[in-house]
Amino acid sequence: MASAAFRNPITGTYRSLQRMAHEKPVIFYSLVIGFTGPVMVLTVPTIRKKYFGWKPAEKVPTTYPLPDRPRRPVTAYADA
16 A cells, blocks of 8 residues: 555645654754755845836955155155
8 A cells, every 4th residue: 555645745745844843853954944045046136126226236356556746756665
């Protein structure tokens, strides 16, 4: 005789998750949070851009900007 989980895998999975939620809630909620992570990676950036007007930050400069003037010699300290 075949078991109920073999005949209908969706019902068997739901019942096993329901049982795990009662008997081992830490493992159950760890799985729930673990499965929502990849979903949020795909959905959150589009929601931020569309509804909240998020724009990426300016890129950090990789070089120091040089001034548009001639260099003045240093006259302070013991340089003179």
